Amino acid sequence: xxxxxxxxxxxxxxxxxxxxxxxxxxxxxxxxxxxxxxxxxxxxxxxxxxxxxxxxxxxxxxxxxxxxxxxxxxxxxxxxxxxxxxxxxxxxxxxxxxxxxxxxxxxxxxxxxxxxxxxxxxxxxxxxxxxxxxxxxxxxxxxxxxxxxxxxxxxxxxxxxxxxxxxxxxxxxxxxxxxxxxxxxxxxxxxxxxxxxxxxxxxxxxxxxxxxxxxxxxxxxxxxxxxxxxxxxxxxxxxxxxxxxxxxxxxxxxxxxxxxxxxxxxxxxxxxxxxxxxxxxxxxxxxxxxxxxxxxxxxxxxxxxxxxxxxxxxxxxxxxxxxxxxxxxxxxxxxxxxxxxxxxxxxxxxxxxxxxxxxxxxxxxxxxxxxxxxxxxxxxxxxxxxxxxxxxxxxxxxxxxxxxxxxxxxxxxxxxxxxxxxxxxxxxxxxxxxxxxxxxxxxxxxxxxxxxxxxxxxx
Amino acid sequence: xxxxxxxxxxxxxxxxxxxxxxxxxxxxxxxxxxxxxxxxxxxxxxxxxxxxxxxxxxxxxxxxxxxxxxxxxxxxxxxxxxxxxxxxxxxxxxxxxxxxxxxxxxxxxxxxxxxxxxxxxxxxxxxxxxxxxxxxxxxxxxxxxxxxxxxxxxxxxxxxxxxxxxxxxxxxxxxxxxxxxxxxxxxxxxxxxx
Numbered sequence: 138x139x140x141x142x143x144x145x146x147x148x149x150x151x152x153x154x155x156x157x158x159x160x161x162x163x164x165x166x167x168x169x170x171x172x173x174x175x176x177x178x179x180x181x182x183x184x185x186x187x188x189x190x191x192x193x194x195x196x197x198x199x200x201x202x203x204x205x206x207x208x209x210x211x212x213x214x215x216x217x218x219x220x221x222x223x224x225x226x227x228x229x230x231x232x233x234x235x236x237x238x239x240x241x242x243x244x245x246x247x248x249x250x251x252x253x254x255x256x257x258x259x260x261x262x263x264x265x266x267x268x269x270x271x272x273x274x275x276x277x278x279x280x281x282x283x284x285x286x287x288x289x290x291x292x293x294x295x296x297x298x299x300x301x302x303x304x305x306x307x308x309x310x311x312x313x314x315x316x317x318x319x320x321x322x323x324x325x326x327x328x329x330x331x332x333x334x335x336x337x338x339x340x341x342x343x344x345x346x347x348x349x350x351x352x353x354x355x356x357x358x359x360x361x362x363x364x365x366x367x368x369x370x371x372x373x374x375x376x377x378x379x380x381x382x383x384x385x386x387x388x389x390x391x392x393x394x395x396x397x398x399x400x401x402x403x404x405x406x407x408x409x410x411x412x413x414x415x416x417x418x419x420x421x422x423x424x425x426x427x428x429x430x431x432x433x434x435x436x437x438x439x440x441x442x443x444x445x446x447x448x449x450x451x452x453x454x455x456x457x458x459x460x461x462x463x464x465x466x467x468x469x470x471x472x473x474x475x476x477x478x479x480x481x482x483x484x485x486x487x488x489x490x491x492x493x494x495x496x497x498x499x500x501x502x503x504x505x506x507x508x509x510x511x512x513x514x515x516x517x518x519x520x521x522x523x524x525x526x527x528x529x530x531x532x533x534x535x536x537x538x539x540x541x542x543x544x545x546x547x548x549x550x551x552x553x554x555x556x557x558x559x560x561x562x563x564x565x566x567x568x569x570x571x572x573x574x575x576x577x578x579x580x581x582x583x584x585x586x587x588x589x590x591x592x593x594x595x596x
Numbered sequence: 597x598x599x600x601x602x603x604x605x606x607x608x609x610x611x612x613x614x615x616x617x618x619x620x621x622x623x624x625x626x627x628x629x630x631x632x633x634x635x636x637x638x639x640x641x642x643x644x645x646x647x648x649x650x651x652x653x654x655x656x657x658x659x660x661x662x663x664x665x666x667x668x669x670x671x672x673x674x675x676x677x678x679x680x681x682x683x684x685x686x687x688x689x690x691x692x693x694x695x696x697x698x699x700x701x702x703x704x705x706x707x708x709x710x711x712x713x714x715x716x717x718x719x720x721x722x723x724x725x726x727x728x729x730x731x732x733x734x735x736x737x738x739x740x741x742x743x744x745x746x747x748x749x750x751x752x753x754x755x756x757x758x759x760x761x762x763x764x765x766x767x768x769x770x771x772x773x774x775x776x777x778x779x780x781x782x783x784x785x786x787x788x789x790x
Contacts, residue, residue: 165772182623192619199615202608215753221600273778274769290769297771317773328779333689349753359725359765359780366722367688377603382617384752388744389621391760392707402637402708403743403762406725406780412756414721425603433610 141465144487148463149455158296163457165293170451172400173501180392189389191505194442197380198432204347204380205423211350212421215412220422225255228424232257232339232372233264235420239370241336247354247361248272249341250288250445251374251424253467269331271360273324280307286461288468289398289447294460328360338364342375342421343444344390348383351411352421355394355404362408371419373410376428378441390444393503397446431479436514440475442504449498449508455491464488471498475511478519486524489515528570547586554580625742630706631788634739637709641763642776643784647736651675654698654733654787661785662696662729670698671719672733688722697727697781703738704786705746705760711786712750714758721757730764730781735789 143151153159177183197204209219222228228251236244244261246252246268258268258279270279274291278284280303285291292300297315304310310323340361345352352373354361365371381390395401413419432438450456450470461469466477466485471492477485489512492498498508519525520533539549556563558580565572583591597605627633635645648654651674658678662668669681669691675698685691699718701711711732713724724730740746752758765780776782 168772185620185623189619189621192617193621196615196617199612201611202604205604205607215756221598221603223599223602227599271779272769273767277769290772292769293772295771297773300770317770317775320770321767321775321778325777325779332779333692346752351753357765358767358778360778362725362759363722363779366720366725377607385744385747386621387752388742388747392743399768401641401762403710403760405641405763405765406759406761407710408757408759409752410757411753414756423603425599425606429603429606429610432607435612438610438612 141484145463145491149459152460152463159458162460166451166457169399173397173448176396176400186389186393187503187505190393190503193386193389194504198438198441204382205377208345208347208350208380215350217419217421220420222422222424224426228255228422229257229260231422233261235370235372236266236337239336243267243335244337244339245269245271245331245335245364246339247356247364248275249374250468251341251376271328271364273358276324277303287447287450288445332363332367336368337370338368339372340365342373342379344381344387345375345379346384347380349411351409353407353409355407357405359406362406369417371417374422377423378428394444394446397448397503427480437475437479437511439506440511442506443472444504446503448501452497452501454493471508475508475515478515482522482524486519550584622744625707627706627741630739631736633706634704634709638786641709642766643763643786645786645788647790648787649790665695667693667695669694671717672698672700683719688720691720691722691726694727696729697723698731701732701734703740703749704734705743706739707742708762710760710762712758712760715755724761725780727781729783731785733787733789
């Protein structure tokens with residue numbers, strides 16, 4: 138695994154240098170969270186729906202093997218070819234072999250976070266295959282050679298002027314143009330040519346139905362549909378956790394997904410695929426890439442219930458003020474921070490610390506994943522496995538020594554108060570990471586214990 | 597061992613103990629007037645609903661609103677005189693120049709203005725997305741309350757493809773500014789037949 142350029146804290150420091158931009162980012166995402174609330178409050182049974190979503194997913198995790206076998210059987214009967222990929226590399230090779238088999242070197246792709254996780258675009262580029270991402274936000278970041286910063290709003294870190302400049306360079310729009318309507322129209326024309334000329338199209342999968350061997354893809358732009366209905370080959374890539382037992386369970390998930398994501402009552406298109414159209418070939422690639430391992434971790438397995446709505450991103454005070462790129466992983470935000478350490482603990486050890494543990498993520502999660510509790514548990518695992526910096530682990534170790542001995546605690550408290558009062562430079566310096574963003578508090582004259590003994594006579 | 601066997605056997609080993617599914621997962625939605633709720637939600641998602649009593653009224657409205665539009669296709673026999681574009685083609689790429697498609701919807705959902713269309717209504721899967729503008733005709737009696745009822749009503753695997761369409765295609769990927777007409781239709785008109 139590649140080393141990261143910057144950990145979350147240093148990348149966030151960079152991001153926070155432009156204060157006006159951070160404020161805008163923060164407010165824009167909070168606006169999306171507010172739209173979610175407005176949509177949710179119109180559904181009196183919302184909490185029961187979340188419980189249903191959660192229980193259905195718990196049930197699926199406990200019967201994953203049989204549901205996958207059932208799905209494979211039914212999909213095969215429907216005329217869909219099923220492939221299994223143990224990791225990202227195998228997934229990418231399967232995609233490449235399908236493209237090569239068609240004798241083409243171009244593909245159009247709608248949003249699939251799984252292919253980001255597998256680094257499919259880079260892999261295919263090396264093989265000489267051109268991939269065009271057709272979701273508008275993804276196309277913008279692709280032109281800029283950046284990864285998406287948000288799983289639902291891939292270009293949310295960019296201002297319209299930046300998008301305008303990118304389109305001016307790549308699509309020949311007028312210099313200085315910033316009108317979203319005009320820019321979107323330019324992308325529409327450009328991508329329409331792409332849709333009309335690609336023989337292979339790849340999509341993600343929102344839900345795969347064991348009972349019928351079909352799958353559902355949700356978009357607002359219609360880009361997944363435009364791609365696959367005009368292509369000779371449809372490849373759908375899915376993590377195995379996308380499975381649900383029955384069609385009737387879609388009622389729960391389609392009611393939860395878009396409301397949680399953007400505050401819409403449902404996405405514009407919720408397309409159900411069961412058979413290739415006449416003359417078309419349809420493939421599904423079922424990917425593991427660390428998911429079986431996560432399934433075997435009792436504390437972390439329910440992160441696999443995620444339906445990728447990104448409500449936890451939009452509500453997170455840390456995400457909103459640090460931006461998606463500071464997470465250096467395909468899936469950012471709170472959910473990404475509990476998924477990423479499973480894939481590579483050393484590389485992603487900083488992410489579970491990118492949280493205030495306020496719990497807002499768990500409160501908005503439509504399938505009730507205990508996200509903030511898992512962040513807290515990951516911290517413990519990471520310290521035990523030696524994946525945190527010596528400053529942090531030394532701090533934790535000394536706190537543990539101090540807090541486990543009452544007399545040591547009292548002496549250390551006295552010493553601390555004395556130093557902060559008489560030699561403030563001992564704490565107010567840049568070696569103290571806490572001081573870098575905060576003033577140290579005024580020093581109290583006495584500890585609570587001293588006050589209590591004085592006031593209540595120790596009784 | 598193939599990846600299939602490897603993955604399935606790891607799942608079998610690692611999945612938690614079997615957990616029964618006995619939670620309530622269907623709910624009632626109560627709306628005073630299903631058509632009004634549907635029309636309100638359709639307007640919220642960027643579409644427009646209009647009550648009509650006959651195909652003549654639809655024809656008149658299409659002629660009024662799309663008066664200089666050519667390349668119109670329809671799957672509805674009663675509206676065939678509006679069409680100057682045949683859907684009797686083999687290759688969906690030939691739909692590229694289509695400006696307006698008028699199709700039938702199977703049923704509609706009041707809570708989210710979603711309309712189910714499948715290969716029963718669509719001669720080409722690409723039709724409702726590739727057209728510049730889309731109009732759907734539904735029957736008022738075919739408006740139901742919510743998605744739970746929708747999945748009781750539809751057999752999703754009866755055909756190879758079906759989709760819920762809620763409003764025209766849209767995006768807010770540039771600074772969260774809503775733009776109608778991303779890759780699919782730029783506008784959605786729904787005629788609701790009494």
